[in-house]
Amino acid sequence: MKLTEFLAKSKANVFDIQNIKQLNLWGNQLTDVSLLLQIPFIEVLALGNNQISSLRALKNCHSLKQLYLLNNQIESFEELNYLKDAKSLTLLSLRGNPCALAAGDKYRISVLHMLPQLITLDDIEITDEERHKVFEEQEFRILILRIWIIKMSKSSRTRWM
Template structure:
């Protein structure tokens, strides 16, 4: 069943979609929620006990604070990537979906890594310690593949890299970000143009540069509590690098000792 404009207005007792702030569609046998691409002002949304498979339409609901999706047909946690830009989303209930799997700890850490701003997940309060742990041990959530992006390119061969990769910024876009941060622009000869053939190593360097720029820009939008979470996760990450470095150093030292004894 498709959620229609008429049904939304009837349930919300509203005259237009823009005025709808809260909506309860519990148990309406919904499969199509594309109407939410037109409802950017929605704040509290209940869609539990339906047959929803994709969260893509909710990416437009930038004012969403609470989202209830219990007992739907969401098969992959990759659908959560559509919620990443919803900065006001604090409450999510996703339990009893196929994507939750059989390992509740793994599921919870993965969700919190993708959505670290959540304050409550599945009716359970989220702690700072959980978020810090999730950012280091939770699995990374990738963006769902768009069927349109899987179409053959103009030369009849499958595209080896998606054109809509969020990290594939042009040099101009990268330098605009750096300018906002008060950083010097990158010289054009430092990285090859993304539109021209390049090696895998050069592409990796370019993506890392874009990632760093994006992170620095996003930090300006975080409040004190959120910065504390990032700080804790960064410390944990650095400790892992230090530990790995020491282990590698000890391993090399042991190997040299064995070689000398031989």
């Protein structure tokens, strides 16, 4: 089912979709929420218990603070890239999606890598330990990249001698 302007207006009780700040679309069997591209100032969005597989429609929602996506069809954490400009996003619910289930123990850390500004994930506050783990993993990746760059520069110098 596609999110329509009529449904969004009636759920938010507004006359103009541009004025929507909060929207509860919980359990509407939605598969297409592309209308959200036209609602950039939304701050709280409940999309739980739908059939959403992509977050592309949220790429303009830079004012998002709370996003409820539990029990949808999000397959990949790469979808979270569409939320990277939502710097005020501090609460995310993503459990019950294929990406969360497949990640197992790495789930929370994987999400935090993508959205480090989060304070709460799936109703559980992000701990200092989790933040530290993300930081350590990022530092390790930087170290590996530096080593690779050094090796490549030595390799290219050797070829030209």
